[in-house]
Amino acid sequence: MxxxxxxxxxxxxxxxxxxxxxxxxxxxxxxxxxxxxxxxxxxxxxxxxxxxxxxxxxxxxxxxxxxxxxxxxxxxxxxxxxxxxxxxxxxxxxxxxHELGIDPGLVKDGVEAQLQALLAEHIGTLGEGFALLRREYMTAIGPVDILCRDATGTTVAVEIKRRGDIDGVEQLTRYLELLNRDPHLAPVQGVFAAQVIRPQARVLATDRGIRCVTLDYEALRGLDDAGARLF
Incomplete structure (x- = not known):
């Protein structure tokens, strides 16, 4: 740097x-x-x-x-x-x-780590036909939370946050720019997943072609059946 x-x-x-x-x-x-x-x-x-x-x-x-x-x-x-x-x-x-070397990436807090594990286990939450490739897919600038493929075979990089802010969108953007240089993975689409996504982050993600997904922690744990709700 x-x-x-x-x-x-x-x-x-x-x-x-x-x-x-x-x-x-x-x-x-x-x-x-x-x-x-x-x-x-x-x-x-x-x-x-x-x-x-x-x-x-x-x-x-x-x-x-x-x-x-x-x-x-x-x-x-x-x-x-x-x-x-x-x-x-x-x-x-x-x-x-200054030579900073390879950054190990952000260490997730307990909830984010659990969200990552649960989403990897229930990758179909992102859509029908999704298949998990790897959790913590390492890149030169840090690990991508989840790497998967959608029903069409397109590679998808998923960034998971408890609260989705602009910083998270920027982080995923950097991952996507790097991953799309790999001919074995490209084209790579992005999914920004969080329990709560702030409006500014959603606007920025949409502008960059990144899909936003709101995660229901309790539903992923199997403690809340959304289909059985009255409202």
């Missing part, structure tokens, strides 16, 4: 246009190719970013940028869309690189 603190301005062009005026910010370039722009606030969420597949090149500033005091420019392009991120560095305060 490359970590840079710099006085910079940022312009994003794609489905919409966004501009970040000159300020001191944290820039992160991850091993998967993603580039993130952070401020000293806003918790975990970057001000702007480019998710993989993408490429980054450090280019010379144009004449106008030089007159404005720009020393170098990061030009980030998305690999599948026309989205670009142009980061103009006026002053670099710190620039360091």
């Amino acid at each position: 490359r970590v840079v603190i710099a006085r910079c301005s940022v312009d994003y062009q794609g489905a919409l246009e966004a501009h970040l005026p000159l300020a001191t910010r944290l820039l992160m370039v991850k091993a998967d190719g993603s580039v993130l722009v952070h401020s000293d606030g806003g918790s975990y969420k970057p001000l702007n970013w480019m998710a993989p597949p993408c490429s980054m090149a450090e280019v010379e500033p144009d004449d106008l940028e030089r007159e404005e005091g720009v020393g170098s420019v990061w030009l980030v392009r998305h690999g599948k869309r026309d989205d670009t991120l142009r980061i103009r560095l006026h002053e670099v305060l710190s620039d360091s690189s």
Whole structure:
């Protein structure tokens, strides 16, 4: 991972246009190719970013940028869309690189681990004809909760959460981008499964072609017969 603190301005062009005026910010370039722009606030969420597949090149500033005091420019392009991120560095305060190695992934709490085991046992909950391939399918960026196939033979990656937030959708998106590079698995579809899925997470998942499934913990355990309910 490359970590840079710099006085910079940022312009994003794609489905919409966004501009970040000159300020001191944290820039992160991850091993998967993603580039993130952070401020000293806003918790975990970057001000702007480019998710993989993408490429980054450090280019010379144009004449106008030089007159404005720009020393170098990061030009980030998305690999599948026309989205670009142009980061103009006026002053670099710190620039360091660190080898983090393979992350073991998030350790599930008790409920999430039980949900994973129950869903693997009752994989038909996802739909008729689904077949389990493997639990905890390991990738270079962590384990996919469940890997299975649907009735058509398409590979499906399932991310399981107790509470489904945007972070979980982003995590599954990274898995899908990596798995779809494997010709033995591609094309890989995604399912985001949770007991509760927040509206923002559902909107993001739908926009990315990821199906959302709400899990009934008691029904999976066989303690609640949904067909016998009056309401």
